[in-house]
Amino acid sequence: MRPDTPADHITEAERLLRTAAQYPEDREPLLLRAAAHLEVAGDPARATPLYDELLAADAPENPQLIRALKAANLWEYGHEAEARAIIAGVRATPPADAAAWEVLAETLEAHDELEESEATFTTAAEALVAAGDEEVPYPAQSLLAGRHRVRRLLALEHDGWDRLADRLHTAPVSLDELHDPKRLWALGSSDPAELQAEIERLRSELGSFRVALSRPFPVAVLLWSEAELDELLAAYPELESEYPTHRAHLTDLEASLRELAAAGTPNLGVVRGTVPSYEAFAASEATAPSNAALLPQYATTLAARGHATPWPPLRTAPCWCGSQRPYADCHGTQRF
Ligand SMILES: [Zn+2]
Ligand SMILES: [Zn+2]
Known part of the structure; x- marks a missing residue:
């Protein structure tokens, strides 16, 4: 869900600040995003100290x-x-x-x-x-x-x-x-x-x-490596309906990204899930990992933490799927 009203943006900023407390190593992207939400909400004065705090940090990225x-x-x-x-x-x-x-x-x-x-x-x-x-x-x-x-x-x-x-x-x-x-x-x-x-x-x-x-607000899709997906489905078979096979999972991601791009969505990206980090996220949301509704929220949070790899890659760069083949010869081929 995308925030709409100023109050939604304030709520989102506060959520991001809580996430920053939880993942101090990802403080910078989270605080920048929180500041942007405060600005969109019409409260720029509340965002200024966040920039100062980041600039005062040891080595800003x-x-x-x-x-x-x-x-x-x-x-x-x-x-x-x-x-x-x-x-x-x-x-x-x-x-x-x-x-x-x-x-x-x-x-x-x-x-x-x-x-x-x-x-x-x-x-x-x-x-x-x-x-x-x-x-x-x-x-x-x-x-x-x-x-x-x-x-x-x-x-x-x-x-x-x-x-x-x-x-x-x-x-x-x-x-x-x-x-x-x-x-x-x-x-x-x-x-x-x-x-x-x-x-x-x-x-x-x-x-x-x-x-x-x-505003660096990436919209990211969630990628599982084959090994992580096997582990995820072994632990939470309820999620099998989301991911019939690893190959289909990859094809689906490329198709969703192209659909989003065709609809004019900028700043697209891919985030990589791991079972331990997904379980930690589920715990922080007080929900069971088997709850499929949690998957998009997990992706959004990883993206807000600055973990998204921009999509599409250059045609000659390695494909986002991890195959090591150039994108143009892998998921970047026109037909799939
Ligand atoms: Zn022109
Ligand atoms: Zn690929």
Whole structure:
């Protein structure tokens, strides 16, 4: 279930903070996610101390991302000068990963600093996407799409990266259409209600796209290795109806992931289950492991703890299933 109302988001943040107490080694992804829920709930001031706590930790995994998120958070409730100082600091020590860049550029965009935002996206693209790359990992793809959006708002001509962004975008509504500020006025409709509905549709499309890009919320499916699955079913035969065979389990996962991707779900991933960690999770939820309803919750919690491997892998990278074969020759073949 996805949280909807501000109260749902607060409840979810509190649940994540409890999970962080239980798994201190996964504190960083859990606190970042809790902070994002507090921000979505309209309570950014309550999220700020979580960023400070992570930055004060011994060795944060991704300090640049935490700083970028803190800048976005501070600017959101009026601390513009402090936010700008943090952004300048992060840009001066260029982040190696796309997410931090994206948060910086989108923060500038959200506050109508479009030229600055475009410059940030461009520096990031120069750092992370090699010229002539045809296959680009998802985080860098969303950088290129964000850059495309800001350049459309600035009415700039397409360059090579914009054309690459267009080619990489496979959703039914093209980027040019999605990012066209003039589209609203070119619909030719004289019915104000129809026009209003179209504006709402575009806003929500753009809105969910942006939230998905700047917030690391993976949607993950649960993978069992053959040995773990045998052990799981031996201990809890009630779960056999979920998993007829290991081979079918793998085929199902690839099919679900493709379905989610086709429906426009970004940030997809795979998490690996183990019997001991599943049993510990069931105990913490005060439920029996044989309860199949627990499986998706277990997957969601593993993803929130930062254990998701992004999907799809590059075509030449090892398949997510653990076969060691390239994805394109394993579950990434078109037919299955
Ligand atoms: Zn385009
Ligand atoms: Zn495979």
